[in-house]
Amino acid sequence: MHAVALTSGLPIDDERSLIDVDLPDPQPGPRDVLVEVRAASVNPVDVKQRAGSPELEQPRVLGFDGAGVVRAVGEEGTLFRPGDEVWWAGQLDRQGSDADLQLVDERIVGRKPASVGFAQAAALPLTAITAWESLFHKLGLHEGSEGTLLVVGATGGVGSILLQLVRELLPGVRTIATASGEEKSQWVRTLGASATADHHGDFVDDVLAAAPDGVDWVFSAHSAGRAEDFARVLKPFGAVVAIDSGKDVDFDALKSKSLTWHWELMFTRPMQHTPDMIRQHELLDAVADLVDAGRVASTATTVLHGWDAATFREAHRLVETGRTMGKVVVER
CATH class of the missing domain: 3.40.50.720 (NAD(P)-binding Rossmann-like Domain)
Structure with missing residues (x-):
């Protein structure tokens, strides 16, 4: 699969700060869903993780917000089926959503609101x-x-x-x-x-x-x-x-x-594998209901098109200014 990754912490104006790479397609664990990512947003945590990264032996894929389509489900999965449209916020200790495919524990995945597109949905989970x-x-x-x-x-x-x-x-x-x-x-x-x-x-x-x-x-x-x-x-x-x-x-x-x-750190439940991890699945479904009822709107204000390192570098640059309102999203 194609992915956008970092290999060392560099200023965002350096073309090596985020690079295009080819990685093996991931295989789902027991409670994972394998998702084809259609859109991902860039958060301050992405910027901090990139800028502060040491030199890495293996490429690291950032991205902690995503929306896409389930392609496969782990053997113990019960919440989703292939073809389901979903949204999620991932984990600090796993590869992220700036890639064609991503593995996410089903307990931190929710149904994507049916009333909005993938870019608008990807702005919200984290x-x-x-x-x-x-x-x-x-x-x-x-x-x-x-x-x-x-x-x-x-x-x-x-x-x-x-x-x-x-x-x-x-x-x-x-x-x-x-x-x-x-x-x-x-x-x-x-x-x-x-x-x-x-x-x-x-x-x-x-x-x-x-x-x-x-x-x-x-x-x-x-x-x-x-x-x-x-x-x-x-x-x-x-x-x-x-x-x-x-x-x-x-x-x-x-x-x-x-x-x-x-x-408050929304990564605590998935990183610590707390017994109530599924609460994040439940609250994402609750927010999806609010979106579909027209009570909550997407906060995507800037949507960039292009699933490559150059586009993600521009998204990081915008977030780094600290002057954006709402969210910056990258869509295929």
Whole structure:
């Protein structure tokens, strides 16, 4: 099969940073599905994994979001059959979706929404799982929850789906979204935010102007140097759920209000082979239902065509700028 791979961590403007390779067709294990990949998105994790990679003896295929068609099923598989259209987010410790074929454990695969194409579908799995687990598994929110959620990094892939999930599933939760500039402010309001805060400006003042008594929860994709700000805007006993690095986070700033800090990594279940891995299959099916009902929209904003290294390098370049809204997707 053809794949796009890395062999060492190089700047994205180096043609060797991602290369075209031919690899053996993978063979499914007992619980795997073998999927013909039709589209894959590029996430910040792809960029970080590529840029920080040591020199490798064997090519590594990135890609942690995909949509495609099942071609074969492992001997213990029960959830899918050949011909099924599916979507998934893969694993850090397996070859990824930037290839013709990919093996994925069926317990982290869901049915692709029938109402959208492969490119639109491929934008959502990783971010939808991250947003869902952040809201419902980490913060413990539910249909009856009431309060205000600050979404830091709201214009990115996770923030863009998280705002929609809150709008559709948490009627008592109000969202304040960080955004800079009119275009991005309009984007997050379209997705359900009731107010915005400029994370490049008077962040704390903006948040407290929108929520004078403070917020109940913070979702953070950009936490470095922000713990003190979060402590100022959170009510006592509030909580933060963060999806980025803990570097440069002053956790002592949270103590005086007895604030809780949660980490969210959607790869934990598949990497640790937890007994409840199938929850990711279940939540992907639930999100597919929301998409097909017209309640949640794809967050794909840039779709590139061309299943080769040059196209994936351009996708990485766009994501590396940190200025994209929504998701960048590569389609065959």
